Amino acid sequence: MVSLNPTAFTLWVVKRCRKHRWRERKVTFLSKDTSVIQQWVDILHEALSKPEFCRPRNLLVFVNPVGGKGHATRIYSKRVAPIFELAGVSTEVVTTNHQNHARDTLRDYDLAKFDGIVSIGGDGMFTEIVHGLMARTLADSDVEQLTPETVLPQPTIRIGIIPAGSTDTVAWTTCGTKDATTAAIHIVIGDDTAIDLGICFSGNRFIKYNVSMMAYGYYGDCIVDSEANRWMGPKRYDWEGFKKLLANKSYEGELTYLPCPDKENHPRDGTHCKAGCSVCSAAPVAEAEPDNNPSQSLQGWFAFMYNKGWQKVKGRFIGINAFVMSCRCRFAPEGPAPCAHLGDGCIDLIVIHECSRVDYMRHLFRCMDPKKDQFDFPFIQAIRCRDFKFRPITDDLEDAHDSGVEGQQRLRSRTSCLSVWNCDGEVVEEPSIDYRIHRKMIRLFARGVEDEISETSNGCLNCAGRN
Numbered sequence: 001m002v003s004l005n006p007t008a009f010t011l012w013v014v015k016r017c018r019k020h021r022w023r024e025r026k027v028t029f030l031s032k033d034t035s036v037i038q039q040w041v042d043i044l045h046e047a048l049s050k051p052e053f054c055r056p057r058n059l060l061v062f063v064n065p066v067g068g069k070g071h072a073t074r075i076y077s078k079r080v081a082p083i084f085e086l087a088g089v090s091t092e093v094v095t096t097n098h099q100n101h102a103r104d105t106l107r108d109y110d111l112a113k114f115d116g117i118v119s120i121g122g123d124g125m126f127t128e129i130v131h132g133l134m135a136r137t138l139a140d141s142d143v144e145q146l147t148p149e150t151v152l153p154q155p156t157i158r159i160g161i162i163p164a165g166s167t168d169t170v171a172w173t174t175c176g177t178k179d180a181t182t183a184a185i186h187i188v189i190g191d192d193t194a195i196d197l198g199i200c201f202s203g204n205r206f207i208k209y210n211v212s213m214m215a216y217g218y219y220g221d222c223i224v225d226s227e228a229n230r231w232m233g234p235k236r237y238d239w240e241g242f243k244k245l246l247a248n249k250s251y252e253g254e255l256t257y258l259p260c261p262d263k264e265n266h267p268r269d270g271t272h273c274k275a276g277c278s279v280c281s282a283a284p285v286a287e288a289e290p291d292n293n294p295s296q297s298l299q300g301w302f303a304f305m306y307n308k309g310w311q312k313v314k315g316r317f318i319g320i321n322a323f324v325m326s327c328r329c330r331f332a333p334e335g336p337a338p339c340a341h342l343g344d345g346c347i348d349l350i351v352i353h354e355c356s357r358v359d360y361m362r363h364l365f366r367c368m369d370p371k372k373d374q375f376d377f378p379f380i381q382a383i384r385c386r387d388f389k390f391r392p393i394t395d396d397l398e399d400a401h402d403s404g405v406e407g408q409q410r411l412r413s414r415t416s417c418l419s420v421w422n423c424d425g426e427v428v429e430e431p432s433i434d435y436r437i438h439r440k441m442i443r444l445f446a447r448g449v450e451d452e453i454s455e456t457s458n459g460c461l462n463c464a465g466r467n
């Protein structure tokens with residue numbers, strides 16, 4: 001709100017538009033009676049400063065100048081900074097100059113003065129910030145080593161994502177659009193939603209956090225070679241995807257998973273995670289009662305319950321794809337896992353068994369069409385689960401476990417039995433992993449995808465309710 005003179009003031013409002021976009025609009029109020037103007041200005045000031053809006057006042061902004069097409073700096077100065085200024089948000093801007101700059105900065109930066117962190121870049125940049133923030137939160141909570149048994153402390157600070165990368169799947173899936181102005185508006189109005197966080201271990205050793213997709217086989221092979229073609233920009237994924245489709249490689253392995261206890265919700269149930277999603281806001285579903293009590297101690301009971309329901313799939317796979325969220329992208333407008341939820345504490349595990357390249361291509365084409373069921377093939381298993389483990393089956397299995405990252409690279413180059421994991425667009429060399437999901441760990445300045453407003457709607461602000 002800006003007071004222009006004693007007889008006028010201007011109010012900036014936000015308005016929902018089509019395709020999940022939001023825009024700011026200017027409304028100027030005039031009155032000959034100066035006391036009326038003053039009264040309005042006072043009342044509005046008071047309303048805007050109410051704590052229940054949870055609006056950020058100070059933000060730490062990381063700009064990745066090399067992400068995507070290299071437009072992040074311009075996107076920030078032209079489309080985001082003006083909105084922050086209008087909303088009275090002050091910022092401290094760090095332009096990253098090397099990989100892991102943001103992650104390392106967060107480890108010991110004074111975060112107490114900030115209400116949020118903003119990532120201007122792609123999914124890689126956002127994941128880097130998640131890694132930095134989690135490392136900081138663990139250090140602040142005196143957790144020295146992260147193991148599968150660690151009770152994870154939740155970071156309180158929210159993260160805002162301004163999409164300026166190649167894929168931007170997290171921004172797309174949490175706001176419904178890759179529009180930078182919309183993302184900036186969600187930040188300044190203080191939207192708040194929490195998403196699940198996956199953690200990937202090799203035995204007891206922590207490897208990486210995971211926020212969107214963890215994939216072995218096809219998507220793993222794509223990411224290994226696409227990094228070498230970064231000069232192609234986002235098109236590098238199309239090129240590698242095409243090459244790997246022609247190669248049609250499959251990998252032998254054993255997948256063990258802990259199914260989601262809620263049998264009502266599954267990857268083909270047709271429900272899409274929307275703003276105010278009832279699945280994500282429901283309390284976690286309790287495990288079934290044990291048939292017999294194996295131990296008198298509580299710890300023994302939990303261990304029994306945890307180990308009880310594991311199920312196994314063994315075979316040759318084109319891909320094993322674990323989706324923490326639906327992962328909307330330009331290839332799949334509803335995402336390759338359209339029914340996955342942001343905050344239900346489960347992942348959608350899509351297991352693609354060995355099949356012909358034509359069949360696999362049919363599956364990929366169906367992902368592009370939201371009206372078709374991309375999982376309706378005999379070679380696809382779609383499972384909603386919590387945790388999973390994967391072990392490759394190779395003659396050099398011992399090496400695959402023990403030889404470290406470099407050894408595994410060497411092993412992979414001499415055998416065609418191993419792929420890598422694609423963890424949010426980063427390569428994880430260890431083929432044997434143990435994966436755990438933690439519910440609603442990361443808070444974002446977002447509200448989830450809203451229902452599309454109709455062509456005739458005037459985008460009424462009252463109807464565009466908050467969560």
Ligand SMILES: Nc1ncnc2c1ncn2[C@@H]1O[C@H](COP(=O)(O)OP(=O)(O)OP(=O)(O)O)[C@@H](O)[C@H]1O
Binds near residue numbers: 064100101125
């Ligand atoms: N100045 C820099 N020079 C080199 N790399 C950087 C720099 N700043 C950040 N990075 C790294 O660049 C990587 C990719 O960035 P980002 O995710 O923004 O773009 P992208 O990979 O094109 O998009 P997406 O992840 O959505 O596909 C990140 O992992 C980040 O660590």
